[in-house]
Amino acid sequence: MAQALELAGIELQCKPNNTAHRTADFGFGRLIVRRGSRFTITVIFTSRGYQPESDKISFTVETGLAPLETSGTKVQFPLSNSLDENKWNATIVRNGGSELSLSICSPANAKIGRYTLKLLCTTQSQSTMFYLGQFILLFNPWCPADAVFLDVENQRKEYVLNDQGLIYRGSRKFISAIAWNFGQFEDGIVDICLELLDNSLNCLQNQDEDYSQRHDPVYISRIVTAMVNCNDDKGILLGKWGPNYSDGVSPTTWNGSITILRQWNKLSCQPVRYGQCWVFAAVACTVLRCLGIPTRPITNFNSAHDTEQNLTIDSFIDENGKLVKESRDSIWNFHCWVESWMTRPDLKADYTGWQVLDPTPQEKSEGIYCCGPAPVKAIKCGDVTQNFDTPFVFAEVNADYVSWLLRKDGSKEQIMVNSRLVGQKISTKAVGSDDREDVTHNYKYEEGSEEERSVFSKADMKNKLLKESEKTFSIKVKTDKLNMNGTDFKVSAILSNQSSVAKSCRLIFCAQTIQYNGKPIKDCAWKDLDNVTVGPQEVKTESLQVLYSEYGESLTEHNQILILALAVEYKTEEILVARKVITLQNPELCIKIVGEPVQYRDLTAEICFTNPLPVNLCDGTFLVEGVGLTDEQRVPCPIKSITPGQEVKVKVEFTPQKSGLRKLAVDFDCNKLKDVRGFKNVIIRPMNR
Incomplete structure (x- = not known):
């Protein structure tokens, strides 16, 4: 009678397995592999x-707190003569x-998540179950199936x-581009x-039902979008x-x-304060990349x-x-989401x-x-x-913007x-570089083209397709190419009369600070002109001075000001309106790396x-952070009060832990100036070279 097998140890071979499965960046302290x-x-x-x-010999893999074979969260399989990549086998x-x-x-199509691996050995005399260890299974974008x-x-x-x-x-x-540390491989x-x-x-x-669907990236990605916000x-x-x-x-x-x-985890799942659209999108990108779903952040302007x-x-x-x-409708000057790659x-x-x-x-969406x-x-x-939610996203990139005049009588x-x-x-970072890739063509046909209007008509479920009228009298707003935060600047309203008769109008020209989601805050410049006359085939320009002393106190961290021009032509009562959002520019932080950029060497x-x-x-x-370079460091400004035009310098020491191209991101905030950004690309040479 054969003596029963006794387990002495198990080698999960984390280093070769993780390397082969492209999960080496998680480290080699545990087995993390990709399905298929x-x-x-x-x-x-x-x-x-x-x-x-x-x-x-046979094996059992289990995931979830209550694994069930009927849910696919518990699978038993014997030894095979050869591997079949369509099922669990060994x-x-x-x-x-x-x-x-x-x-x-x-x-x-295995469920992703934490797994327990067990081995059952049966001889003529007895059966023995051995616990072999745990591993994490992720999605696999390298596997064709x-x-x-x-x-x-x-x-x-x-x-x-x-x-x-x-x-x-x-x-x-x-x-503008800001550097972001996704950090999906960090401890x-x-x-x-x-x-x-x-x-x-x-x-x-319903944990059983939830775990039974964790093979599906459609399901997982929808859960992630719900869980990144705490609403x-x-x-x-x-x-x-x-x-x-x-x-x-x-x-x-x-x-x-x-x-x-880490803060959310440390707070036992209490919400972290605070996020806005790019923060929500970036955190979702981290989670989805970590789980193995190809993901990229997207920014849609207007x-x-x-x-x-x-x-x-x-x-x-x-x-x-x-x-x-x-109206609750709004135009966000920019809005961020993510795109993930998957079959449907x-x-x-x-x-x-x-x-x-x-x-x-x-x-x-479906109640959440x-x-x-x-x-x-x-x-x-x-x-x-x-x-899911295709009408909402379609409107984000295609809706028509309709301006209305609300008269004193309520009409x-x-x-x-x-x-x-x-x-x-519509923008995302280009593959393999810091260039901006414009992906607008993925979302829509060229504006004003027959294809674009045809698609809009197809999607216009409430049949309210509106037409733009041709005008011989028009208005637009023009600004300087670059306006710096802290300076006074001029904006212009340009009235163009393409008709054969003179036009006389009232011109209201104003500026107001706004939030980046389009909500107004405070008027900061105003001009009301009666009897502005524009002759036949004439173009007339009126200017408006916007002073820092007027906009500085109400400017948000996004530095955005809305310029509105409204013209009312006296004879025909024709109304013209033009708008433009100005983003005032902050100075860039100057970042210099001192020392030889080598892994594990102080910089x-x-x-x-x-x-x-x-x-x-x-x-x-100053807030300094870089994946593979340094954890978050907060460095107080060495000067209590920085006078106008004064320069300050700080030094931050760190020891790179990872080689290759790394980004050191820096943010500066103070009482009257927020979100001054900068980043520095640093190529870290491996220690053994």
């Missing part, structure tokens, strides 16, 4: 080795003495393995991402759009996702928030040219590819604040019947329809800032 690909372990027995003629690589090397493969397969290697490196990147903000004419982040799934409403309400659940971030962030962290201060995720689902954004102006809040077998048409996911809490995945292909062709008069304003310069960053404002700045703080 084999990994190898070695089982070590004590008294004797495995004898195939007398020992029958085969012997080498049987030598007391060591048994095994190759195990998961199917490309996986629903997230992406068949371009440099895109996989960018959208899955790159732990740093750029996010675009500002306005369509003044696009503990993968556990936090899985904890996020376990704290979703779906999991808390309905134990989600990560609480959104706030000013003005006071004293009980938390201003959204513009964050340099990356790592601190946010992004529509259509609350009535009629594909129009209504803006009301009173007879004095001031914005009036008569749940949809009839071929809508595989990039899917929009938006974790910013704007509108509810989440958005997507909405196929980008469906958005471009106006197929708004497809899941409303349509002034203008602009079908070109919404959805411009110093010298950071220089010059006060651009005509007032003193107090309570300054």
